[in-house]
Amino acid sequence: MPENVVYDVVGVGFGPANLSLAVALTEHADDLTSLFLDRAPSMSWHGGMLLPGAKMQVAFLKDLATFRNPVSRFSFVAYLHDTGRLAQFVNNRDFFTTRRDFHAYLDWAEAGLADQVRRGVTVTGIEPTGNGDSMRVLMEGANGTDSTEARNVVISTGLVPKMPPGIAEDQYVWHSSRFLDNYRAVRGPLRRVGVAGAGQSAAELVRYLYDHLPDAEIFAFVPSYGYSVADSTPFANRVFDPQGMDDFYSAPAQTKSAIWQYHKNTNYSVVDDGVIRDLYQRAYDEETSGRDRLHFHTMARVESAKRMADDTRVTVYSMLSDSSYELDLDVLICATGYDPMDPAKLLGGMDGCLARDEEGRYRVRRDHRLVTASESACGVYLQGGTEHTHGLSASLLSNIAIRSGEIADSVAAAKRARR
Numbered sequence: 001m002p003e004n005v006v007y008d009v010v011g012v013g014f015g016p017a018n019l020s021l022a023v024a025l026t027e028h029a030d031d032l033t034s035l036f037l038d039r040a041p042s043m044s045w046h047g048g049m050l051l052p053g054a055k056m057q058v059a060f061l062k063d064l065a066t067f068r069n070p071v072s073r074f075s076f077v078a079y080l081h082d083t084g085r086l087a088q089f090v091n092n093r094d095f096f097t098t099r100r101d102f103h104a105y106l107d108w109a110e111a112g113l114a115d116q117v118r119r120g121v122t123v124t125g126i127e128p129t130g131n132g133d134s135m136r137v138l139m140e141g142a143n144g145t146d147s148t149e150a151r152n153v154v155i156s157t158g159l160v161p162k163m164p165p166g167i168a169e170d171q172y173v174w175h176s177s178r179f180l181d182n183y184r185a186v187r188g189p190l191r192r193v194g195v196a197g198a199g200q201s202a203a204e205l206v207r208y209l210y211d212h213l214p215d216a217e218i219f220a221f222v223p224s225y226g227y228s229v230a231d232s233t234p235f236a237n238r239v240f241d242p243q244g245m246d247d248f249y250s251a252p253a254q255t256k257s258a259i260w261q262y263h264k265n266t267n268y269s270v271v272d273d274g275v276i277r278d279l280y281q282r283a284y285d286e287e288t289s290g291r292d293r294l295h296f297h298t299m300a301r302v303e304s305a306k307r308m309a310d311d312t313r314v315t316v317y318s319m320l321s322d323s324s325y326e327l328d329l330d331v332l333i334c335a336t337g338y339d340p341m342d343p344a345k346l347l348g349g350m351d352g353c354l355a356r357d358e359e360g361r362y363r364v365r366r367d368h369r370l371v372t373a374s375e376s377a378c379g380v381y382l383q384g385g386t387e388h389t390h391g392l393s394a395s396l397l398s399n400i401a402i403r404s405g406e407i408a409d410s411v412a413a414a415k416r417a418r419r
């Protein structure tokens with residue numbers, strides 16, 4: 001790490017959100033220095049769920065840059081052009097590319113910004129330096145501990161995988177976020193696999209396992225009566241527009257909560273129509289062919305999982321019969337969602353300088369900067385973890401280009417004011 005350098009921005013995490021910020025800083029009219037740190041050795045955008053054919057849930061134009069700068073050289077269209085696939089993409093007439101294609105786009109964009117990124121380092125804390133003008137970002141990597149200094153830190157460490165209460169991950173009980181790594185490491189055939197959950201990942205996994213394990217029985221433990229469809233209709237989608245973020249931010253608390261209630265079915269615990277239909281077709285085909293290896297246990301929650309000899313014994317609670325039963329599986333996959341990003345642990349010594357609301361949540365300015373308890377020249381910004389202030393798109397891709405532009409503008413304005 002170069003000594004005596006104080007970066008304008010140090011980014012913690014280099015997923016799509018901070019990659020978009022790196023693009024915004026590069027394209028900014030002001031000269032802003034930056035460094036991005038990520039614990040992963042290479043871009044791994046939900047690598048455990050990069051199932052073949054899995055589609056994006058956001059239109060390709062909501063890429064790293066286009067909504068902020070439609071002529072950016074880091075747009076998805078520029079990527080298609082650069083890789084010689086623009087015509088083929090357009091022929092397909094599909095706004096929603098595959099997650100694998102989007103991952104390749106992220107890799108392509110990162111390659112154009114490689115000098116701003118340091119990978120294989122885990123940020124462990126952020127401390128005030130004492131001069132009131134900068135923070136020290138602490139990190140650990142293969143070469144031991146290190147640190148660097150920043151005037152602004154932008155935290156974007158992503159969603160946190162959530163297991164059902166009382167169930168821990170082990171060799172045979174996996175969270176969906178680690179599915180592909182674990183699946184590839186399995187030795188011997190899988191005969192009985194369970195998937196717990198009712199959201200997009202759960203439905204995609206049931207479909208994938210059913211198609212890829214033709215001799216296995218697949219059990220879907222769905223806590224609702226059926227999968228609910230994701231509302232991607234145009235009026236509802238406006239909640240993800242930049243204007244939607246503005247409206248949410250300035251709305252009173254009860255309106256914020258109403259927006260959540262009305263529109264959480266755009267993203268949370270819901271499944272794309274096409275995946276639901278694919279699953280239903282498979283269930284129907286089973287009935288007509290007389291096969292019986294796809295089992296939907298609805299209104300059912302997995303309560304516990306323990307290893308018994310060669311099996312994972314799961315206890316399932318049926319809300320329909322108000323009783324529990326046991327089932328022996330080879331593997332249980334918990335597609336039970338994610339908690340929002342919580343930067344408290346990372347903030348270490350800086351945490352005490354930040355203001356919280358009456359519910360203990362960070363106060364966040366419209367420009368995504370955390371409010372400090374007293375006047376401070378240092379800025380801590382969040383990309384994610386701001387659902388309570390910025391609404392449904394806080395941890396999604398929909399607004400990353402605009403949000404990154406707003407952060408870059410805010411950092412630049414503060415730098416000018418300092419001068």
Ligand SMILES: Cc1cc2nc3c(=O)[nH]c(=O)nc-3n(C[C@H](O)[C@H](O)[C@H](O)COP(=O)(O)OP(=O)(O)OC[C@H]3O[C@@H](n4cnc5c(N)ncnc54)[C@H](O)[C@@H]3O)c2cc1C
Pocket residue numbers: 012013014015016017018037038039040044045046049055056057058121122123124156157158159201346383384395396397398
């Ligand atoms: C399977 C799946 C599919 C999804 N598909 C969509 C979609 O189609 N559309 C959409 O809008 N949203 C989607 N989402 C939501 C998702 O939050 C966003 O796609 C996106 O990943 C957010 O980007 P991010 O950069 O904030 O976080 P992430 O992509 O999670 O990146 C966070 C990065 O921080 C790094 N990191 C974490 N802790 C540290 C640390 N202490 N030190 C250093 N580095 C650290 C990680 O290695 C990671 O690279 C999906 C989520 C999942 C789980």
